[in-house]
Amino acid sequence: MSEALQVFRNKSFWGRANLVLTYMLVFSFPFPLYFSLKILGLWILVSLVTFDWQKIKQTEHKAYFVIVILYSLLFIIGMFYTQDINGGLHQLGIKLYILLFPFLFVSSRELYKPHVDKILSWFVFGQVVAMIVLYVIAFYHSTSFVGGHLVFDPRVDKKITLFKSLTGDYNYFFYTAFSVMMHPLYASYEVVVAIAVLVFLKRNPYMLDYGKIARMLQKNILFYPLLIFLSISVFLLGSRTNLISISILLFFVVLSSSIRPKSLRITLSLVILSLSVAVILYNPRSQILARSVENYKEMTWQEKIKRFSRVYFWISAYEIGSAHPIFGVGTGDLQWHLYRKYAMMKMSRYLEPSFNSHNEFLEHFGRLGILGLGLLLAILLYAFFYGLRHKRKLLVMFIVITAVNFTFEVLLNRAWGTTFFAFFLNFLLLIDFKDNREIEPHT
Numbered sequence: 001m002s003e004a005l006q007v008f009r010n011k012s013f014w015g016r017a018n019l020v021l022t023y024m025l026v027f028s029f030p031f032p033l034y035f036s037l038k039i040l041g042l043w044i045l046v047s048l049v050t051f052d053w054q055k056i057k058q059t060e061h062k063a064y065f066v067i068v069i070l071y072s073l074l075f076i077i078g079m080f081y082t083q084d085i086n087g088g089l090h091q092l093g094i095k096l097y098i099l100l101f102p103f104l105f106v107s108s109r110e111l112y113k114p115h116v117d118k119i120l121s122w123f124v125f126g127q128v129v130a131m132i133v134l135y136v137i138a139f140y141h142s143t144s145f146v147g148g149h150l151v152f153d154p155r156v157d158k159k160i161t162l163f164k165s166l167t168g169d170y171n172y173f174f175y176t177a178f179s180v181m182m183h184p185l186y187a188s189y190e191v192v193v194a195i196a197v198l199v200f201l202k203r204n205p206y207m208l209d210y211g212k213i214a215r216m217l218q219k220n221i222l223f224y225p226l227l228i229f230l231s232i233s234v235f236l237l238g239s240r241t242n243l244i245s246i247s248i249l250l251f252f253v254v255l256s257s258s259i260r261p262k263s264l265r266i267t268l269s270l271v272i273l274s275l276s277v278a279v280i281l282y283n284p285r286s287q288i289l290a291r292s293v294e295n296y297k298e299m300t301w302q303e304k305i306k307r308f309s310r311v312y313f314w315i316s317a318y319e320i321g322s323a324h325p326i327f328g329v330g331t332g333d334l335q336w337h338l339y340r341k342y343a344m345m346k347m348s349r350y351l352e353p354s355f356n357s358h359n360e361f362l363e364h365f366g367r368l369g370i371l372g373l374g375l376l377l378a379i380l381l382y383a384f385f386y387g388l389r390h391k392r393k394l395l396v397m398f399i400v401i402t403a404v405n406f407t408f409e410v411l412l413n414r415a416w417g418t419t420f421f422a423f424f425l426n427f428l429l430l431i432d433f434k435d436n437r438e439i440e441p442h443t
Helices: 002-009 011-028 033-049 053-058 062-081 085-107 109-142 184-203 212-218 220-237 240-255 262-281 284-294 301-307 309-323 334-344 360-389 393-408 415-430
Strands: 143-146 149-152
Touching: 011 033, 011 109, 033 085, 033 415, 053 085, 062 085, 062 360, 085 109, 085 415, 109 143, 109 184, 109 212, 109 220, 109 415, 184 212, 184 220, 184 240, 184 393, 184 415, 212 220, 220 240, 240 262, 240 393, 301 309, 309 334, 309 360, 334 360, 360 393, 360 415, 393 415
Parallel strands: none
Antiparallel strands: 143 149
16 A cells, blocks of 8 residues: 555656656547547546646746636636536536646646657657558558459549549548548648648757657658658648648748748749649639639529538628627527528528537637637737747747638537647647756656
8 A cells, every 4th residue: 555655656657657648649639539538538637646836836828827717717607698508518628628738738847848859759650640541441442352353443432533533522532531530621730730840840940859759750761751641641631721721831831941042942932832722722622612603693592502601601600799799699509599590591401510600710709709709819829929929930830720720610619629729739838849958757
């Protein structure tokens, strides 16, 4: 009994356990939730065991903590005038991570400082392994034996053409038929963040003392193949949102590089931007949307709803927020108000929970009014301007990538989106990467 108690009091043991769980957690992010959430639960428990309140008192980010606390309090206040109690409790449960993670990261910041390269490297490798798994699954479904011969055909529906199969769920190497572990937008969001991390590790702007794993990623023989592999994966995941994200990322990566002369750097940046725009415009799904815009007047109402549903989602959420501008409709009631709007517009096919407002900013506006939207923006802007002021380029790019995704999707209504966002926001904001001293875990 005394030995068990001694182990429990051994902070060095819990510090090492925290690090191992952190590596496991970031590696597991692209995999199904029933893996990552179990690891997350253990990580939170171990972090609470080593929690140090004194670190919170000493933090320079007191304004950020005030914003996060007010943000969480507003969700609690919204419960007092919500009618959907179960929906409100769900929102409270997943938003808890946004409140909890800042405290955990500040408390463990000295533990993580010497190991930031390993944590980021394990995240990149997790994305690479997850993409390889998706390719293997796609190859498995695309191959068959016909008449004793191996036949490769990636079309889900063999009756349609190969090009048309790249417009939705009809090709095992594209969009939802390819991204079988999570929605392709969420998967591509993670991959774009991984590309930003990969570039950061390659450049090593703070001259960190890298371990073996991060040094591997720095080498050209591994860095460039991984960069190309992950970039192609973003295209195959089929999310136009993250085609925009990766375009912005690559543009600024080249623009801020050390390529000389400066005119060549600017030219290459513009070439990349132009190519990115071309890829986005000629994406099969974008081609369908373009044709729909051209033929908008000739389309029936149901065809318009099918092609431009996201616009109607945005309009519905905006109108709900405008009718309840200060406090919104309550923590749990937004989805029911959206249903009413969809029913009025004869959008009956969208009367299910997955069809939210498809815009995180409008989601907060409708749910908790100007106050909710303002506090969400305050969180993002605090991190963005802190990143600019302290030259945290990776933090700045994470906020930009996240803002693009928030514009076209609701990420914080799901446990996956909230945990991923809260983890990397607080990791990149609250851990001082420049201080890479070798500190033993909680000695």
